[in-house]
Amino acid sequence: MTHGLFDVDGKVALVTGGTSGIGQMIARGxxxxxxxxxxxxxxxxxxxxxxxxxxAVGIPADLSSEDECVRLASEIGAREDRLxxxxxxxxxxxxxxxxxxxxxxxxxxxxxxxxxxxxxxxxFLPLLEAAASVDDPGxxxxxxxxxxxxxxxxxxxxYSASKAAVHQLTRVLARDLGPRRITVNAIAPGPFPxxxxxxxxxxxxxxxxxxxxxxxxxQPSDVVGxxxxxxxxxxxxxxxxxxxVDGGIWTTR
Ligand SMILES: NC(=O)c1ccc[n+]([C@@H]2O[C@H](COP(=O)([O-])OP(=O)(O)OC[C@H]3O[C@@H](n4cnc5c(N)ncnc54)[C@H](OP(=O)(O)O)[C@@H]3O)[C@@H](O)[C@H]2O)c1
Numbered sequence: 380m381t382h383g384l385f386d387v388d389g390k391v392a393l394v395t396g397g398t399s400g401i402g403q404m405i406a407r408g409x410x411x412x413x414x415x416x417x418x419x420x421x422x423x424x425x426x427x428x429x430x431x432x433x434x435a436v437g438i439p440a441d442l443s444s445e446d447e448c449v450r451l452a453s454e455i456g457a458r459e460d461r462l463x464x465x466x467x468x469x470x471x472x473x474x475x476x477x478x479x480x481x482x483x484x485x486x487x488x489x490x491x492x493x494x495x496x497x498x499x500x501x502x503f504l505p506l507l508e509a510a511a512s513v514d515d516p517g518x519x520x521x522x523x524x525x526x527x528x529x530x531x532x533x534x535x536x537x538y539s540a541s542k543a544a545v546h547q548l549t550r551v552l553a554r555d556l557g558p559r560r561i562t563v564n565a566i567a568p569g570p571f572p573x574x575x576x577x578x579x580x581x582x583x584x585x586x587x588x589x590x591x592x593x594x595x596x597x598q599p600s601d602v603v604g605x606x607x608x609x610x611x612x613x614x615x616x617x618x619x620x621x622x623x624v625d626g627g628i629w630t631t632r
Contacts, residue, residue, distance in 0.1 A: 388413030396469030400573025408603030452502035467496035553619030569625025591626030
């Protein structure tokens with residue numbers, strides 16, 4: 380019964396923002412596990428570098444607009460007749476004190492972190508449904524954040540709000556897409572080394588690691604393990620879940 384529970388061999392996956400940080404960790408892990416993986420981000424050179432480094436296929440797109448989300452779905456639709464797994468990972472943040480927090484930092488962050496997962500999920504529905512069955516549903520994984528579960532220390536107003544909203548969108552879409560044999564779950568990471576986290580971790584990395592009951596930062600196997608669970612047979616009866624992968628920070632701090 381346990382044979383193949385975490386198997387994603389032969390599945391087709393898209394990881395947005397798969398050219399850097401957590402997205403790249405997930406893309407690499409899925410390729411290693413035998414999936415055919417697409418990654419997407421704005422920069423063509425980052426997509427080309429990710430192809431060389433991870434073995435995924437890179438397709439550049441600026442996912443902060445619905446048109447680009449739709450174009451990406453049609454480009455992948457021209458190459459594949461099914462998509463088993465959509466990982467909505469691309470994200471951006473912004474930090475500024477309350478009095479100085481600019482209006483465009485709301486637009487930039489909400490367009491990418493919240494609206495893109497909605498537009499992408501909708502645009503990929505035909506391909507996800509084509510891959511889906513009762514026993515092996517299509518899968519959507521949204522990358523949220525523990526900053527959408529707790530009140531964050533940093534003044535990242537639009538970011539933490541976008542992540543709380545993406546968790547709620549996950550639950551709403553889980554209800555709507557369950558009958559269409561598609562699961563929708565979120566992973567809420569704690570601190571992982573990445574471009575987004577570089578300055579924060581340079582300044583306070585040790586302190587942040589020590590704040591976790593497990594005493595360290597996240598590493599690639601942590602987020603890949605959660606992805607494999609949600610993407611493979613092991614996770615076929617899980618939908619609408621928000622899974623913190625954070626060394627225990629959210630529960631205890
Ligand atoms: N690292 C952490 O500790 C942490 C913790 C909690 C949650 N998260 C979440 O994890 C996800 C990945 O974050 P990360 O830390 O790995 O960040 P990262 O290293 O900065 O990677 C972000 C990725 O998103 C892409 N991207 C940015 N803007 C885009 C756009 N408009 N269209 C398409 N792609 C775009 C970037 O590529 P281009 O620049 O080429 O577009 C890059 O591939 C985010 O949703 C983030 O909120 C991270």
